Amino acid sequence: MNPPLNFEPLLSDVEAGQLLGLHPKTIQKLARSGEIPAVHLGRYWRYRATSLNAWVELHSNRQSAPCVERKQ
Numbered sequence: 001m002n003p004p005l006n007f008e009p010l011l012s013d014v015e016a017g018q019l020l021g022l023h024p025k026t027i028q029k030l031a032r033s034g035e036i037p038a039v040h041l042g043r044y045w046r047y048r049a050t051s052l053n054a055w056v057e058l059h060s061n062r063q064s065a066p067c068v069e070r071k072q
Contacts, residue, residue, distance in 0.1 A: 010039065010046035019052060 013024035013031075018049035020027070028045055033036035 008050060009039075009050050011049060011052075012047075013045060016047040016052060019049060029059070 011019065013027045015025045016022075017024040022030075027036070027047070028037040031040075031045040031047070036047070037055055038045045038047050051056075
């Protein structure tokens with residue numbers, strides 16, 4: 001008997017865009033240019049949430065924004 005596969009469902013452009021806070025067309029553009037991790041299946045681009053999360057971690061500056069007080 002074969003062991004069960006651990007398959008991670010793939011996200012669409014819309015779902016990946018919601019996850020990253022970007023428009024689906026921007027997600028497609030980034031995928032075509034190879035800037036974000038994506039899988040090209042036929043006409044469509046698909047995305048693994050874990051790969052996108054790793055990409056965000058790699059490309060974030062990991063520094064918190066300075067707190068700026070405004071004087072009124």
